[in-house]
Amino acid sequence: MMSNNPKKQVQLSHGGGGKEMNALIHKLFFKAFDNEILSSEEDAAALNLNGPTAFTTDSFTVAPLFFSGGNIGKLAVAGTVNDLAMMAAKPEYLSCSFIIEEGFAIDDLKTIVESMASELAKSGAKVVCGDTKVVPRGCADGIFINTSGVGEIQKQGISVKNIQPGDAIIVSRDIGRHGATILMAREGLTLDSELTSDCATLWPMVESLLNADIPVHAMRDATRGGLAAVLNEWANASDVGITVQESQLPIADEVKGLCELYGFEAFDLANEGTFIIALPKEHAEQALNLIQAHEDGKNAAIVGEVTEAHNGKVILKTPWGSSRYIDLPQGELLPRIC
Amino acid sequence: MLELKQLYQGFREPETIARLAEQIKQQAELVKQRDPAEKINIMEVCGGHTHTIMKYGLNQLLPDNIEFIHGPGCPVCIMPKERIDHAITLASQPDIILVTLGDMIRVPGSKGSLAQCRANGHDVRPIYDPLDTLQIAKDNPDKKVVFFAIGFETSTPMTVVLLEQAEKLAITNLYFHINHVLVPPAISAVMADPAVRVNAFIGPSHVSVIQGSEIYRFAVDNYNTPVVVSGFEPVDVMESILRITTQRAKGEAELDNQYTRAVTPEGNTKAQELVNTYLCVREDFRWRGLGPIPESALRLRDEYQHRDAEIKFADILQHEPIEDHKACQCGDILRGLCKPKDCKVFARGCTPDSPMGSCMVSSEGACNAYYRYSGVTENA
Numbered sequence: 001m002m003s004n005n006p007k008k009q010v011q012l013s014h015g016g017g018g019k020e021m022n023a024l025i026h027k028l029f030f031k032a033f034d035n036e037i038l039s040s041e042e043d044a045a046a047l048n049l050n051g052p053t054a055f056t057t058d059s060f061t062v063a064p065l066f067f068s069g070g071n072i073g074k075l076a077v078a079g080t081v082n083d084l085a086m087m088a089a090k091p092e093y094l095s096c097s098f099i100i101e102e103g104f105a106i107d108d109l110k111t112i113v114e115s116m117a118s119e120l121a122k123s124g125a126k127v128v129c130g131d132t133k134v135v136p137r138g139c140a141d142g143i144f145i146n147t148s149g150v151g152e153i154q155k156q157g158i159s160v161k162n163i164q165p166g167d168a169i170i171v172s173r174d175i176g177r178h179g180a181t182i183l184m185a186r187e188g189l190t191l192d193s194e195l196t197s198d199c200a201t202l203w204p205m206v207e208s209l210l211n212a213d214i215p216v217h218a219m220r221d222a223t224r225g226g227l228a229a230v231l232n233e234w235a236n237a238s239d240v241g242i243t244v245q246e247s248q249l250p251i252a253d254e255v256k257g258l259c260e261l262y263g264f265e266a267f268d269l270a271n272e273g274t275f276i277i278a279l280p281k282e283h284a285e286q287a288l289n290l291i292q293a294h295e296d297g298k299n300a301a302i303v304g305e306v307t308e309a310h311n312g313k314v315i316l317k318t319p320w321g322s323s324r325y326i327d328l329p330q331g332e333l334l335p336r337i338c
Numbered sequence: 339m340l341e342l343k344q345l346y347q348g349f350r351e352p353e354t355i356a357r358l359a360e361q362i363k364q365q366a367e368l369v370k371q372r373d374p375a376e377k378i379n380i381m382e383v384c385g386g387h388t389h390t391i392m393k394y395g396l397n398q399l400l401p402d403n404i405e406f407i408h409g410p411g412c413p414v415c416i417m418p419k420e421r422i423d424h425a426i427t428l429a430s431q432p433d434i435i436l437v438t439l440g441d442m443i444r445v446p447g448s449k450g451s452l453a454q455c456r457a458n459g460h461d462v463r464p465i466y467d468p469l470d471t472l473q474i475a476k477d478n479p480d481k482k483v484v485f486f487a488i489g490f491e492t493s494t495p496m497t498v499v500l501l502e503q504a505e506k507l508a509i510t511n512l513y514f515h516i517n518h519v520l521v522p523p524a525i526s527a528v529m530a531d532p533a534v535r536v537n538a539f540i541g542p543s544h545v546s547v548i549q550g551s552e553i554y555r556f557a558v559d560n561y562n563t564p565v566v567v568s569g570f571e572p573v574d575v576m577e578s579i580l581r582i583t584t585q586r587a588k589g590e591a592e593l594d595n596q597y598t599r600a601v602t603p604e605g606n607t608k609a610q611e612l613v614n615t616y617l618c619v620r621e622d623f624r625w626r627g628l629g630p631i632p633e634s635a636l637r638l639r640d641e642y643q644h645r646d647a648e649i650k651f652a653d654i655l656q657h658e659p660i661e662d663h664k665a666c667q668c669g670d671i672l673r674g675l676c677k678p679k680d681c682k683v684f685a686r687g688c689t690p691d692s693p694m695g696s697c698m699v700s701s702e703g704a705c706n707a708y709y710r711y712s713g714v715t716e717n718a
Contacts, residue, residue, distance in 0.1 A: 247352075262466075263389075263701060319352035320359075320572075322395025324711040330690050 010104040015134025025132065028110060032117040033096070033127040045128035047093055052156060054089035056080060057148035065108070065142050067185045069177075069196030073112035075272055076145040077119040078201045082221045085206040086275060088158050089151035091125035096147050099133045101140040112143065123203040125149065154210050162217045163238035167306040168284035170277040172205060172291050173198060174250040174299045175227050179269030180258045195254040200273030200296050208290045209277075216287075218278040225329050227267040230276045231304075231314040232328045241310030244326065247319040250299045268329035278306060349571030350394075358576035359399040365580065366401040368587040378404045378586050379535045380579065381528065381674055383521060384490075384542035385412030385702025386570050392707035394572045396579075404583065407536055407674035408707075410524045413489045413517075414445055414700035415672060416625045419660035421517055422447030425486045426455050427654055428515065428647060435461040435478060437471045438486040439493070445699045448660045468493075468500040475504070475512040484513045484647045492544040494518045494636065495609040498616045501638075501645065515647040516637050519623060521545050522553055523634035527625070528673055529561050536674055538582045540575070541567040543597035550605030551595045562591045569597040616642055624659055626696055627669030668695035671704055678708040685709055 013020040030039055037045045060076040070078075081091040096116070100109065120127065177198040184193060202221060209216060218238075220230045227249075235242050251266045259266050273296060279287055284302050291297035314326040369376055382388055388408045391397055397406060410416050426449050429436035436452065443452040443464050456462040461481075465471060468485065475483040487497040497518065504512045521542065528534060541554045546567045554565040564585040568578035578596045585592055595601050616639060623635030638646045648655060662668060666688065667681040678684050678697065688694040690706055697703035 318395055319350075320355040320394075320399065321352075322398040324393065324395050327710045 008106050010100045010102060010106060010109065010134055012102050012134050012136065015100070015132055021132065028113055029096075029127075029130060029132075032113045033120070033130075035126045035128065037093075037126065037128040038130075045093065045095075047128070047150070049092075049150065050152065052153040053150055054084050054087040054153050055148070055150045056083040057146065058083065059144060059146040061141065061144050062182065063141060064182075064185050065112070067197055068181050070199035070272070071112055071115055072143060072145055073114075073116040074119045074199055076147045077116045077125075078199055078272060079223070080147040080149040081119075081123045081125055082202045082273075082275070084149050084151035085123070085201075085203045086158075086219045086221055087151075087153060088155040088206065088210055088216070088219070089153045090207070091123040091149055091151045091203055093128045093151075094120070094125050094147050094149045095129045095131075096127045096145065097131040097133075099135060099140055099144040099146075101142055102134055102137045104142055109143070112145075119201055122201040125151070155216075158216055158219055160218055160220070160234055160237040163234050163240055163278045163306055164217060164280075165240055165306050165308040166281055167217055167278040168281045168302050169231070169242060169244065169304040169306065170279070170284060170288060170291070170300060171222075171227065171250065171303050172202070172275045172277070172297050172300045173273070174252045174255070175222065175271060175274055176251060176255040176259070176266035176269035177274075178272040179226065180255045180266075182270070183258065183262075193254045195252065195258075198271050198273035198296070202273060202275050205291050205294050205297050206275075208293070209287055212286065212290055214279060214283050214287045214290070216277055216279045219275055221273075221275045222271045224270045226269050226271060227276060228265070228314070228326050228329055231326065234278065235314050236312050238306075239311050241307040241312070242304055242314045243307055243310075244304035244314065244316050246316050248301050248303045250301045250303075265326075265329075267326060281305065349569070349573040351573065354573050355396075355399070355576055358573070358580055362399075362404070362576070362580045362583050363401050365583040365587045366403050369583070370401075370403055372587075376403065377535075378538060378583060379407055379674075380404065380538045380540055380582055381407045381409045381536040382540040383409040383411040383525060384540075384545070385415065385700065385704070386542065386544070387540055387568065387575060388412075388704050388707050389702055390570050390572060390575050392711040395711070396572060396575055399576075400579065404579065408671065408704035409528060409674065410625065410628055410672040411490065411521060411542055412697075412700050412702040413493070413519065414442055415668065415696045415703045416519065416524075416627065417442075417445060417488065417517060417696060418624045418626045419447045419662065420624070420657060422451070423449055423660065424515060424648075424655050425452055426450065427656075428484050428486075428651060429455045429460045429462045431482075431651075431654070433481055435463060435474060435481050435483045436486055437463050437465055437474060437483060439468070439488060440464060440466075441700055442486065442488055444693070445696050446693060468496045469503065471500055471512065472503055472507070472509065475509050479511060482511050482513060484515055484651075486515045486517070488517045490519055490521055490542070490545055491549045492542070492547070494613050494617065495548060495606075498613050501616050501642065502612070504645070505642075512645065513647040513650055514638060514645050516617065516635075518617065518636040519625070520619075520634050520636070522556060523631050524625065524628065525554075525557050526560075527628050527631045527634070529557070531673055531675070533675055534673070536563070538563050538586065539565040540578050540582070541565050543567050543569050543574075543601050546595070546597070546601040546605060548606050548609050550603050551593065551601050552603045553605075555593050558591050558593045564591050564594070566594045566596050567601055569599070615639075625672075626662065627672035663694050666695040668697045668705070671697055678705040681705070
């Protein structure tokens with residue numbers, strides 16, 4: 001990430017408000033995020049917003065910055081766009097702030113920004129304002145990105161509090177990929193694996209559900225804390241029980257193997273392009289077919305149901321007839337010792 | 339190349355597990371017919387087995403005359419507070435980087451945990467592979483790096499390989515705080531208690547991969563208990579329970595090896611030789627919950643004293659025993675005298691978020707496994 005050629009690395013002057021900063025913004029950011037609102041260069045973006053609007057913000061820090069299936073930039077766009085999508089809001093406008101460590105390679109920054117632009121195209125959202133700060137070497141871990149986003153809510157009432165007994169639970173693809181990919185990259189495991197992160201924009205899948213008028217009760221992208229965190233949050237917020245069939249959970253072989261090695265559970269691992277839906281059982285098959293029609297959704301599955309028993313708890317049923325709780329993941333993920 | 343799925347495939351077949359459960363039931367019925375009051379109280383010595391039993395709900399598949407008693411075989415659970423305090427004292431020095439494995443950093447000593455120590459700005463690094471410590475020592479020549487070594491016979495060879503490498507590469511800033519403990523003396527300590535209820539053992543297979551299955555022979559001979567060396571997958575554990583139950587039904591007590599895919603009677607003699615080159619048996623070691631057990635742990639041999647953190651930093655380390663919180667019953671749980679839910683503070687004052695006792699901290703600990711997984715069967 002760091003370069004030794006000063007011409008090819010971010011200098012403190014790139015954040016100084018002068019000529020260098022201006023060049024970086026115009027030659028890199030404006031070029032990649034090209035749109036009329038951004039290039040008007042006003043103090044604030046003037047937007048046209050009508051009706052109910054969703055607004056979200058998120059900061060992105062990840063090590064390593066580049067991983068199999070994505071990088072911090074793709075993550076920063078997909079993450080914010082997905083937060084809007086989960087409220088059935090069409091992602092429209094994003095802000096984007098970079099905190100860059102002095103010495104960061106311009107080429108890497110270019111790769112990050114270009115992947116952001118290409119991810120934006122998948123939902124049609126635009127970056128309309130932003131900020132750049134450069135901090136001295138050692139004050140940041142390469143680059144941090146903050147994105148905020150607004151979008152028009154297409155369908156109201158989708159909420160964590162709206163889950164009802166009898167609802168089916170769908171996951172949009174195999175779980176745990178992002179967490180497992182990052183873990184493999186971070187720990188430099190010598191295991192040979194083609195595992196890639198699921199990092200992706202979810203809006204196209206959500207849009208097809210909304211267009212088909214599927215009566216979704218709740219949607220949530222399962223990011224940090226994974227499926228376990230989402231389902232526990234839902235069980236608590238809606239005061240219902242949720243039962244998951246272990247045999248129905250889609251999990252890639254590589255993710256299962258990694259979980260075995262370290263003693264992790266795939267449903268505790270992070271995802272960056274996987275969402276969970278609660279909806280009336282009778283609409284589950286139709287929703288499943290719509291999701292499976294998308295490349296990222298072909299492993300989608302109905303994994304469980306909402307019950308009136310065990311309010312506030314998530315229960316996993318094993319294929320051999322026993323059951324146990326799926327608890328909230330706790331603390332940092334540390335491997336078991338023996 | 340090893341494919342990751344080979345690690346679990348074939349050992350979680352629902353039909354196999356159901357068939358084993360049925361066979362266990364038949365054998366347990368024979369025991370019941372002989373004596374309705376007779377219980378088969380199986381101690382799974384190792385926390386890994388506790389985890390398998392609770393995670394896969396295997397206990398729910400068994401007849402009521404079989405009971406599990408969770409043993410002292412979790413290296414995190416049995417670490418006495420004064421040893422954790424050593425780690426914290428060392429980590430609190432400005433020129434020391436303390437390196438240790440996994441969730442050891444969450445266990446509370448008398449002055450908080452290593453995780454809290456790290457949050458206070460000290461350099462504590464959890465690692466996945468002890469050999470990573472070499473690089474840390476190379477990258478930080480102006481610091482002293484202490485490897486806080488923990489674990490049973492299974493993980494000892496990894497510590498010794500690290501030590502061997504440090505010697506070969508003449509890395510002078512790497513020290514070892516050795517807390518490696520031994521399974522057989524712990525079994526003897528459990529069985530020495532007059533209140534003991536254990537009458538069969540599931541032996542940890544990973545210990546036997548190194549030390550061989552014969553290390554449990556004494557338990558069969560001295561206590562007339564069946565011992566089955568078992569793998570960690572659900573099918574492994576169920577098959578081992580069947581073998582134990584079958585022995586009990588016949589009134590036999592034998593040493594049996596279920597995990598023949600990796601365990602031999604004599605074990606990995608090369609690894610044993612390597613361990614013996616660098617380490618020797620301590621006079622005694624205090625176990626959390628069990629107290630001092632003679633010859634139950636290892637230390638560096640005298641010729642490697644120059645790497646011994648307990649000697650190098652002797653002037654800042656306290657050896658006074660520090661007792662657990664009075665309300666905490668980890669000791670009784672580790673000896674099989676009570677269950678996690680019998681403890682007054684279980685899931686009240688003591689939770690994985692804020693553990694009072696070590697059995698709640700470690701993902702291998704009995705209390706943690708009960709907290710995370712159990713309580714479903716009554717109403718599910």
